[in-house]
Amino acid sequence: MKSKATSFDIAHMAGVSQSTVSRALSDSPLVNQETREKVKRIAKELNYKVDKNASNLRKQHSQTLALLFFEDPTSDDSLINPFFISMLGSITKATAAAGYDLLVSFQNLKDDWHAVYEDSNKADGLILLGYGSYTDYEYKLSQLEEQGTRFLRWGAPDEKHPGVSIGCDNYLGGVEITKHMLSLGHKTFGFIGYADETAPEFKARFDGFMSVLLENALPSSNVVQKNAISTEAAGYEAALKILNDNRPDAIVCASDLIAMGAIRAVRSLGLKVPADIAVVGYDNIQISEFASTPLTTVHQNTQLAGELLVTNLLKMINNEPVTDYLMPPELIIRQSCGVNSSK
Amino acid sequence: MKSKATSFDIAHMAGVSQSTVSRALSDSPLVNQETREKVKRIAKELNYKVDKNASNLRKQHSQTLALLFFEDPTSDDSLINPFFISMLGSITKATAAAGYDLLVSFQNLKDDWHAVYEDSNKADGLILLGYGSYTDYEYKLSQLEEQGTRFLRWGAPDEKHPGVSIGCDNYLGGVEITKHMLSLGHKTFGFIGYADETAPEFKARFDGFMSVLLENALPSSNVVQKNAISTEAAGYEAALKILNDNRPDAIVCASDLIAMGAIRAVRSLGLKVPADIAVVGYDNIQISEFASTPLTTVHQNTQLAGELLVTNLLKMINNEPVTDYLMPPELIIRQSCGVNSSK
DNA sequence: CTGAAAGCGCTTACAG
DNA sequence: CTGAAAGCGCTTACAG
Numbered sequence: 028m029k030s031k032a033t034s035f036d037i038a039h040m041a042g043v044s045q046s047t048v049s050r051a052l053s054d055s056p057l058v059n060q061e062t063r064e065k066v067k068r069i070a071k072e073l074n075y076k077v078d079k080n081a082s083n084l085r086k087q088h089s090q091t092l093a094l095l096f097f098e099d100p101t102s103d104d105s106l107i108n109p110f111f112i113s114m115l116g117s118i119t120k121a122t123a124a125a126g127y128d129l130l131v132s133f134q135n136l137k138d139d140w141h142a143v144y145e146d147s148n149k150a151d152g153l154i155l156l157g158y159g160s161y162t163d164y165e166y167k168l169s170q171l172e173e174q175g176t177r178f179l180r181w182g183a184p185d186e187k188h189p190g191v192s193i194g195c196d197n198y199l200g201g202v203e204i205t206k207h208m209l210s211l212g213h214k215t216f217g218f219i220g221y222a223d224e225t226a227p228e229f230k231a232r233f234d235g236f237m238s239v240l241l242e243n244a245l246p247s248s249n250v251v252q253k254n255a256i257s258t259e260a261a262g263y264e265a266a267l268k269i270l271n272d273n274r275p276d277a278i279v280c281a282s283d284l285i286a287m288g289a290i291r292a293v294r295s296l297g298l299k300v301p302a303d304i305a306v307v308g309y310d311n312i313q314i315s316e317f318a319s320t321p322l323t324t325v326h327q328n329t330q331l332a333g334e335l336l337v338t339n340l341l342k343m344i345n346n347e348p349v350t351d352y353l354m355p356p357e358l359i360i361r362q363s364c365g366v367n368s369s370k
Numbered sequence: 371m372k373s374k375a376t377s378f379d380i381a382h383m384a385g386v387s388q389s390t391v392s393r394a395l396s397d398s399p400l401v402n403q404e405t406r407e408k409v410k411r412i413a414k415e416l417n418y419k420v421d422k423n424a425s426n427l428r429k430q431h432s433q434t435l436a437l438l439f440f441e442d443p444t445s446d447d448s449l450i451n452p453f454f455i456s457m458l459g460s461i462t463k464a465t466a467a468a469g470y471d472l473l474v475s476f477q478n479l480k481d482d483w484h485a486v487y488e489d490s491n492k493a494d495g496l497i498l499l500g501y502g503s504y505t506d507y508e509y510k511l512s513q514l515e516e517q518g519t520r521f522l523r524w525g526a527p528d529e530k531h532p533g534v535s536i537g538c539d540n541y542l543g544g545v546e547i548t549k550h551m552l553s554l555g556h557k558t559f560g561f562i563g564y565a566d567e568t569a570p571e572f573k574a575r576f577d578g579f580m581s582v583l584l585e586n587a588l589p590s591s592n593v594v595q596k597n598a599i600s601t602e603a604a605g606y607e608a609a610l611k612i613l614n615d616n617r618p619d620a621i622v623c624a625s626d627l628i629a630m631g632a633i634r635a636v637r638s639l640g641l642k643v644p645a646d647i648a649v650v651g652y653d654n655i656q657i658s659e660f661a662s663t664p665l666t667t668v669h670q671n672t673q674l675a676g677e678l679l680v681t682n683l684l685k686m687i688n689n690e691p692v693t694d695y696l697m698p699p700e701l702i703i704r705q706s707c708g709v710n711s712s713k
Numbered sequence: 714c715t716g717a718a719a720g721c722g723c724t725t726a727c728a729g
Numbered sequence: 730c731t732g733a734a735a736g737c738g739c740t741t742a743c744a745g
Binding site: 057 | 738739
Binding site: 376377378388389392393396420421422423424425426427428429 | 737738739740741
């Protein structure tokens with residue numbers, strides 16, 4: 028293994044100064060066309076690549092964005108929430124398109140903030156990605172802000188939280204899905220998913236759901252809500268509890284994973300989806316389309332979300348103003364509610 | 371935004387030299403207990419973090435691993451192969467556990483190798499992850515090696531390829547799945563998936579499959595093979611072609627995604643899985659469990675794979691010897707082949 | 714145990 | 730258009 032070439036090696040071979048090499052390689056207009064070409068040719072021959080550490084140290088920025096996944100502490104190790112996974116792709120691409128590198132790390136919302144600061148040091152900006160409540164971490168967020176770290180949070184804008192956030196309008200998603208249910212004649216509901224501050228996304232969906240019921244003068248006795256984390260197993264358990272007590276027209280689930288479990292629960296009692304009980308999910312994860320009964324759900328445009336996150340973070344880095352943004356949700360009607368849309 | 375503190379600031383405040391600060395912070399045994407504590411306290415107060423660029427430049431290594439996804443050029447943008455996604459989690463964790471950072475980038479196998487070299491410059495080692503053939507890229511791989519880059523390839527070891535690789539035994543996977551089919555009495559088969567060098571993983575699965583048929587003296591006229599890339603749509607198309615011509619006992623698919631499509635095709639003709647036709651997949655992606663008919667498939671231990679990839683790459687970086695490794699596959703029997711295992 | 718000094722490989726004013 | 734020089738913020742021999 029030969030030691031790597033430096034700009035001095037190239038300078039030597041090209042018979043110019045090292046400064047000129049640096050200029051030529053960065054396409055500075057200050058350098059003669061001919062010189063530039065010669066330098067570039069030699070650099071190529073030597074398989075020379077600028078040392079990022081040196082370059083970044085000198086330039087005082089890292090040309091790197093960090094993506095911090097805050098894991099759902101409840102979900103098991105091997106199963107990352109498919110929704111986030113799908114955002115990873117678009118974030119990676121948007122980052123690369125902007126000429127930045129992407130540092131990815133998984134964080135535990137509970138304790139690993141030390142690592143966050145570490146990362147904030149290695150990156151020009153941070154993207155915070157994770158379900159769940161940042162409520163207990165406002166303090167940390169403030170500290171991040173105070174420290175001058177540029178960061179963007181995925182999630183619903185919330186005046187209680189420092190920093191700007193980009194998210195999907197979960198309230199509106201809940202509204203749309205519920206209107207759809209009502210239009211199909213469903214009147215009594217189960218709702219599965221946390222509906223409190225520990226899961227702001229779920230709560231927003233639930234609130235949207237309830238608002239439509241209220242609007243339509245349906246009594247709150249028409250709905251029974253059960254907490255559940257976003258897993259198939261939790262959805263199954265919760266659905267079973269609901270079905271043991273009563274038999275609503277429909278079960279509204281705070282996530283697709285929960286919905287998968289709910290469908291299994293319905294079936295396990297010998298009932299059919301959607302003939303006996305309708306089920307809706309949220310997220311439009313890949314499974315939802317291929318499920319035994321293709322799931323009616325709400326799509327969140329992860330492609331757009333990733334791009335928005337990256338371009339806005341870049342704006343922050345360039346000291347341009349950035350504001351909260353809420354993306355509209357998109358209702359995807361499939362078979363699990365009793366409507367058969369064309370495939 | 372106040373400018374970041376440096377080790378000199380701390381040195382000043384602590385009344386010691388900057389070298390001592392550096393030593394104290396890195397827990398050098400050379401520094402007095404009391405001094406260390408004072409320095410650390412002040413560092414904490416100032417929210418000081420070592421500048422990685424400076425530190426890495428000085429130490430001449432980056433303490434970073436790069437993960438390069440080679441995208442299946444055929445798959446659409448938004449859908450990353452779930453199998454790889456699942457490896458991302460374990461790789462990230464293993465990397466973090468080793469105290470390294472992870473740089474993630476998506477590459478196009480075709481042209482973006484420039485970026486690979488870039489990355490090789492920013493990381494101490496590279497993990498190459500992607501389906502498909504590296505055949506055309508041997509040259510690039512050699513160049514990487516020549517350049518002294520430490521890299522590990524995910525995939526079947528292959529003497530034609532430079533570098534060491536860690537992979538799953540696809541041949542054995544094909545063997546096991548086929549033995550299972552035979553034990554259920556299936557005798558005629560469709561096989562969906564490329565079975566040539568462009569897709570070495572698929573080919574190995576196919577070869578394993580064929581070897582068992584041969585062993586059992588089944589004529590090759592008992593199998594019809596159709597090419598397909600790893601998508602639901604391609605699986606659907608290919609299955610339809612097979613079913614239009616003949617009606618095998620079972621369809622063996624080179625991936626779960628293909629199998630999902632095959633199942634849809636079988637159904638679209640009014641046939642049932644597995645009653646009329648058995649279907650098997652490969653990968654054990656999340657969908658396979660929740661599919662309309664839970665899929666019999668082959669599990670690849672992504673958790674282990676990720677750890678193996680990281681620990682072995684770290685060994686390479688430390689100049690320890692590393693050899694190719696093939697992980698055994700694991701047959702997961704569910705309902706799509708006609709056997710009802712306990713859930 | 715501690716400090717002064719060198720140097721990692723760049724970029725970019727400064728001077729010509 | 731080009732070169733000589735400074736300096737980004739560290740780590741680590743070297744000297745005490």
